[in-house]
Amino acid sequence: MPEFTNPDIDLDLLGREEESLFARDENDVLIRREKETLQRFEQFVDIVIDGYNVRVPRAVPKTDAQGNPLRDAQGQLIPRTTTIHDAAVRLVEQGLWAEDDLRTRIPVLCHQRHVSPVAVCRMCSVHVSTMKRGKLTPGRRLVPACQHRVETNMVVTTRAGIDGYNPQTREKADFRVVERAADEVNNAVRMLAELLLADHYFPSLGNAKRYDDELLAVAHALGVSPEGVRDCVRRNTDSPSRNNPAAVHPKSRRFPLNILQTPIEAEQQAAAHQAWEEWNRQIDRDYPYSSRTVVVDHDRCILCDRCVRACSEVKPFKVIGHTGRGYGTRISFDLDNLMGQSSCVQCGECMNSCPTGALSLRRRVQPRAWPDSPEQIPVNPNTSFPSGSDFLTADEMRDIWLAYESPTRGSRVIFPFRSIPYSYLKWNEGSVRRWIIRPGERKLLCREGEYGNTAFLLQGTGQFELYSRGSAPPRKKGFFERLWGRTDTDATSDYGQLLRVASGTELVLGEMTCLTQRPRTATVVGVAEPDNPQIALAYDDNGRPIAIRHPQARGPVIVYEVTRNLLDMMQRAESARGDIEEMYSFRAIQTCVRSGRIFALLDAAEREEAVKFLLRERVDGKGAEFRRVAAGEKIVAEGDTAAAFYIIRLGTVKVFTQAGGGEQVFRLLSAGDYFGETALLSDRPGVRTASVAALDPVEIVRVPGPVFRHLCEAFPKLREGLRSIPRAAVPGVQGNPPPGLLREYVRQGLYQGQRLLVLDLKTCTRCDECTRACADSHDGNARLLREGLRFGDFLVATSCRSCHKPYCMEGCPVDAIHRHGNHLEVIIENHCIGCGLCERNCPYGAIHMVPRAIPNPAAADQANGNPHLTAARRAVNCDLCGGEEPFCVEACPHEAAFRLSGPGLMEEVLARLNIRG
Amino acid sequence: MLLGRTKPVRDRVLAIVLATVGITLGVILLAAAGAAVGLWEWPPQPSSGFGVACGLLGGAIVLFEMLMLPRKWLRGKRLGSTRAWMRWHIWMGLIGLPIILLHAGFGFGGPLPATVMILFLLVTASGIWGLILQQWLPEKMLHDIPGESIASQIDRLGHYHADEAGRLITSLVTVPPEAESSEPVVVGPLAAELIAFRDQELVPYLQSGSYSRSLLATPSDAQQRFSRLREAVPPAARSVLERLQELADLRRRWDEQARLHFWLHNWLLLHLPLSVAMTGLMLLHAYRALKFW
Numbered sequence A: 001m002p003e004f005t006n007p008d009i010d011l012d013l014l015g016r017e018e019e020s021l022f023a024r025d026e027n028d029v030l031i032r033r034e035k036e037t038l039q040r041f042e043q044f045v046d047i048v049i050d051g052y053n054v055r056v057p058r059a060v061p062k063t064d065a066q067g068n069p070l071r072d073a074q075g076q077l078i079p080r081t082t083t084i085h086d087a088a089v090r091l092v093e094q095g096l097w098a099e100d101d102l103r104t105r106i107p108v109l110c111h112q113r114h115v116s117p118v119a120v121c122r123m124c125s126v127h128v129s130t131m132k133r134g135k136l137t138p139g140r141r142l143v144p145a146c147q148h149r150v151e152t153n154m155v156v157t158t159r160a161g162i163d164g165y166n167p168q169t170r171e172k173a174d175f176r177v178v179e180r181a182a183d184e185v186n187n188a189v190r191m192l193a194e195l196l197l198a199d200h201y202f203p204s205l206g207n208a209k210r211y212d213d214e215l216l217a218v219a220h221a222l223g224v225s226p227e228g229v230r231d232c233v234r235r236n237t238d239s240p241s242r243n244n245p246a247a248v249h250p251k252s253r254r255f256p257l258n259i260l261q262t263p264i265e266a267e268q269q270a271a272a273h274q275a276w277e278e279w280n281r282q283i284d285r286d287y288p289y290s291s292r293t294v295v296v297d298h299d300r301c302i303l304c305d306r307c308v309r310a311c312s313e314v315k316p317f318k319v320i321g322h323t324g325r326g327y328g329t330r331i332s333f334d335l336d337n338l339m340g341q342s343s344c345v346q347c348g349e350c351m352n353s354c355p356t357g358a359l360s361l362r363r364r365v366q367p368r369a370w371p372d373s374p375e376q377i378p379v380n381p382n383t384s385f386p387s388g389s390d391f392l393t394a395d396e397m398r399d400i401w402l403a404y405e406s407p408t409r410g411s412r413v414i415f416p417f418r419s420i421p422y423s424y425l426k427w428n429e430g431s432v433r434r435w436i437i438r439p440g441e442r443k444l445l446c447r448e449g450e451y452g453n454t455a456f457l458l459q460g461t462g463q464f465e466l467y468s469r470g471s472a473p474p475r476k477k478g479f480f481e482r483l484w485g486r487t488d489t490d491a492t493s494d495y496g497q498l499l500r501v502a503s504g505t506e507l508v509l510g511e512m513t514c515l516t517q518r519p520r521t522a523t524v525v526g527v528a529e530p531d532n533p534q535i536a537l538a539y540d541d542n543g544r545p546i547a548i549r550h551p552q553a554r555g556p557v558i559v560y561e562v563t564r565n566l567l568d569m570m571q572r573a574e575s576a577r578g579d580i581e582e583m584y585s586f587r588a589i590q591t592c593v594r595s596g597r598i599f600a601l602l603d604a605a606e607r608e609e610a611v612k613f614l615l616r617e618r619v620d621g622k623g624a625e626f627r628r629v630a631a632g633e634k635i636v637a638e639g640d641t642a643a644a645f646y647i648i649r650l651g652t653v654k655v656f657t658q659a660g661g662g663e664q665v666f667r668l669l670s671a672g673d674y675f676g677e678t679a680l681l682s683d684r685p686g687v688r689t690a691s692v693a694a695l696d697p698v699e700i701v702r703v704p705g706p707v708f709r710h711l712c713e714a715f716p717k718l719r720e721g722l723r724s725i726p727r728a729a730v731p732g733v734q735g736n737p738p739p740g741l742l743r744e745y746v747r748q749g750l751y752q753g754q755r756l757l758v759l760d761l762k763t764c765t766r767c768d769e770c771t772r773a774c775a776d777s778h779d780g781n782a783r784l785l786r787e788g789l790r791f792g793d794f795l796v797a798t799s800c801r802s803c804h805k806p807y808c809m810e811g812c813p814v815d816a817i818h819r820h821g822n823h824l825e826v827i828i829e830n831h832c833i834g835c836g837l838c839e840r841n842c843p844y845g846a847i848h849m850v851p852r853a854i855p856n857p858a859a860a861d862q863a864n865g866n867p868h869l870t871a872a873r874r875a876v877n878c879d880l881c882g883g884e885e886p887f888c889v890e891a892c893p894h895e896a897a898f899r900l901s902g903p904g905l906m907e908e909v910l911a912r913l914n915i916r917g
Numbered sequence B: 001m002l003l004g005r006t007k008p009v010r011d012r013v014l015a016i017v018l019a020t021v022g023i024t025l026g027v028i029l030l031a032a033a034g035a036a037v038g039l040w041e042w043p044p045q046p047s048s049g050f051g052v053a054c055g056l057l058g059g060a061i062v063l064f065e066m067l068m069l070p071r072k073w074l075r076g077k078r079l080g081s082t083r084a085w086m087r088w089h090i091w092m093g094l095i096g097l098p099i100i101l102l103h104a105g106f107g108f109g110g111p112l113p114a115t116v117m118i119l120f121l122l123v124t125a126s127g128i129w130g131l132i133l134q135q136w137l138p139e140k141m142l143h144d145i146p147g148e149s150i151a152s153q154i155d156r157l158g159h160y161h162a163d164e165a166g167r168l169i170t171s172l173v174t175v176p177p178e179a180e181s182s183e184p185v186v187v188g189p190l191a192a193e194l195i196a197f198r199d200q201e202l203v204p205y206l207q208s209g210s211y212s213r214s215l216l217a218t219p220s221d222a223q224q225r226f227s228r229l230r231e232a233v234p235p236a237a238r239s240v241l242e243r244l245q246e247l248a249d250l251r252r253r254w255d256e257q258a259r260l261h262f263w264l265h266n267w268l269l270l271h272l273p274l275s276v277a278m279t280g281l282m283l284l285h286a287y288r289a290l291k292f293w
Helices: A084-094 A098-106 A175-200 A214-221 A272-287 A304-315 A350-355 A392-399 A422-427 A481-482 A513-518 A564-573 A575-597 A604-616 A677-681 A707-713 A716-724 A737-749 A767-776 A837-841 A903-914 B011-038 B050-066 B068-073 B082-104 B111-144 B153-175 B188-212 B217-230 B236-292
Strands: A022-024 A029-031 A044-049 A053-055 A060-061 A078-082 A125-132 A137-140 A154-155 A294-296 A319-325 A330-333 A359-363 A402-406 A410-414 A432-438 A444-448 A453-460 A462-467 A497-505 A523-529 A533-539 A543-552 A555-565 A625-629 A634-636 A646-649 A653-659 A662-669 A691-694 A698-704 A756-760 A787-789 A794-798 A815-817 A827-828 A848-851 A873-876 A895-902
Touching: A044 A084, A044 A837, A053 A060, A053 A084, A084 A098, A084 A154, A098 A543, A125 A175, A137 A175, A154 A175, A175 A214, A272 B082, A294 A827, A304 A319, A304 A350, A350 A359, A350 A422, A392 A422, A402 A453, A402 A575, A410 A543, A432 A523, A444 A453, A444 A555, A453 A707, A513 A564, A523 A555, A555 A564, A564 A575, A575 A625, A575 A646, A604 A707, A604 A737, A646 A677, A646 A707, A662 A737, A677 A707, A677 A716, A691 A895, A698 A707, A707 A716, A707 A848, A737 A903, A767 A787, A794 A903, A827 A873, A895 A903, B011 B082, B011 B111, B050 B068, B050 B082, B050 B236, B068 B082, B082 B111, B082 B217, B111 B236, B153 B188, B153 B236, B188 B217, B188 B236
Parallel strands: A044 A154
Antiparallel strands: A022 A029, A044 A053, A060 A078, A125 A137, A125 A154, A294 A359, A319 A330, A402 A410, A432 A555, A444 A523, A453 A555, A462 A497, A462 A523, A533 A543, A625 A698, A634 A691, A646 A698, A653 A662, A653 A691, A756 A794, A756 A895, A787 A794, A815 A827, A848 A873
């Protein structure tokens, strides 16, 4: 029962259904009336599920779609009520149940672990009894496991009944009560499945698999089939389709995205062309709500709310809601617009979350991650993908398995794409490339300094040599090489020094570049020794996958190169998330500690010793740990007792104090910098004299205070150095800017800029030659706006800043936006689907959506001669004119336009202030 | 442009004047020195060898100066930095003046040469005038107009602001549907005055600026007008009036920006057509002079 007297109840969240356990908030989202508190992380509850005891905290951290714990602005974990389903998941984590066990006992349709539970499908219903004075009191109704919170002395019975009961406690079980409860659950969920099938199941459209039909899978698991649905519940054939409502008055808020033909060679053939035309005709006729990417079939929709939550919780768009009532209830886009004419950005998140195919794939994306990406990826999802190539199909992706040695969990075999939605893989077919390195061969996988947008998954064999030039520039071509145009790109002399040799069991390489949008830190060469052993997949007695190596048999080294968007999805996939995260964290700590400026004062030998010490040392079981911090989150609070030392791996933080009711920023710190040492270096733990907050997503390594003190004791030179090293207020800037200027620098986000377009307003005659030159050199679409905020005497124009942290690249569903080679410019590829996510993500308004000509000959050069494009509009962005002097700067006749970095601009402004002084 | 962008305006303007005078006098003195040692006669005659050489050199300089025009048209091509072109354009223009004067023998000649000469002097003077304006006015705009916008967009922005002002005043004199009170904030004769102020003064001013001949174009009048209204309206409406005054002030600054923008670029209206005319007549003059030489 709800504890109405509980002071934790957040009265602000109470909605219109005050008398019930749950209420709806202002956004009509079902919420729990009781506000969770941090204390509940420490309060544990013992419950029994099918005879298995499990101990869980009353609250667990809320996570994002990638499983990362969410924190509030104060840096505290956000608690979420622990549910019965969470407790069952804990049993899986403890190895007492297999994943399949969980799915069989508690089938789910509307629930996904990364979004708020709404309990609308009730497929996860379980029976709950409570133990009172040693006596089991059965509950009177079934509860949804996905949403019902755990309580002390709770005894849960799932549909598995006595057959699935814990063998060790079976003797003590009350067979009659368990069986009755299980029957009750079984009857209820089978009836639900039958009703859903009766009303919402239809054979798949087209002749190719485009999505996972979870409804059918759940029904089959419950022993219900579409054919077995009783006539009395079967849908009346006279019932009108929900796809043809009598009054549809779409109100277009954006210009529609037309379906453009992409006549690749295969589809120029009459049959393929006709199939594509017919497919589109059918969808336009029967499913008028569809958009260019997604087929919308309201008749299949079970109103599970997954798409609604995906659109509002996973993505921030909030386009999808509900409309209608009774039989006509359906999901709606904006104010019941057609999807293609709504403000939907076509990111595909709803399609990927749909369990029934109500939102399904209409067209492939034709990614171009590699210069030789196949021209033959058909846009029609019903046309088979060219098999046998090194570009993998959705089914082939799902079959990929990787064997690796976990630093903490030993040998493992994972299927990285198995829990990624099939529709997403189908949409992005061609985004995974298989490299086969035959015994005795070597292959250059990536080069240091390049902005890569791919990572390399290692199947489990081979060796990978990692080279680095350090700060040395790339080798220049010799006279004869330039004369004859001959170049030996594989010359190892150009790679620099061999850093280490990675094993094929390290799961992944190159992931840091993908996930952080930084240049690659090493050149990687894959090596297959002549006696490279063959590796094969097998299953042990428990059905768990294992990798078997045959030392006597020779086999190739297999590497899968995956694009960034798929790596992002892997991080969301439960089958691979933990493993990727583990390797990433492990390497992040290593690289951060090694490259941190903290050891700059030590000589090489001492430095290596100190690094090893820091990585090894643990006090009370706690050592250096990796942490991600969201933008705006406070890492250290002024006045708190100092408990740790921090090294920044990535991102920028500000150090500030609250003075006179306002915030006074007095230092910025970026990658390689450290903070928190002052309070720790005093003889007794001091208090923080300033707060530190993240300005953008930051990655840090947290070193507990005792470990840091041990380090300083072991290396006294370090202690002295930390006290005496002067540090710049802004990284890369000589001199101290006045507080107001620094605050403005932070407010305008100038620290992010690597190539800011700045106009010197003392000499700029406002002739607009820069804008005209940009438009003239970019098909008439200027990629800059001579408007923006002033900084000193300079105008920071609205144009791409080549940010250190390019927000625009985050979440692109088809990986169409990235950097190439070692250039800073952000390129938007031709397979851009025009979703506009990058436009929304850019905090500086530098990306614009423009209509695209059909076909667009101007883009043919970039598309390797293929003028046929895939979207009716596309994002355009400053491309820095291909790495040469940008036209905006070159066209300025008055020495007024410059491309400067943030620190460079600050230097200019400071120099002028000194002149004035 | 001549002395670097970080120097004070006064220094830069002085440098332009001194460079013009210095280069002109320097070249003339050099020519006079040549005449003194007997290399050519003094004052030089246009038809003498020295005069024709000066004419050809001056003509080449003028043609080079005219290349600035296609350079600007081809701004989307890689033809070298425009600022380098501009620097050469200015220096060669300054050097061209004494050379042409030497060619003319410090006289005007017949009707055609005189026309060309007058046009040349006008072109040079307008160029120097433009150069001086472009040193001075950008800095003035930087300091005087903090809320600067793109000049060509001022009227469009003015319409947006006029819409906003109209809505704000309407919200004071009418009752919005979702309001709790049934009374508007401002009622009676004051409401009528506000409506009249909106329709007759504020909106036309925000839309057309000083062309509307509104009293709001004068800062003191505007201040007086808004002060009086602020005192008359209830306290709840004062924030709206402050916003309206902000909009009017912004429009006044934009008018000032438009005025400065006009002076910043209007010299081109003289410089460019005169240059084209002068070049055409110069070619005709050169053809005739060489034909009958």
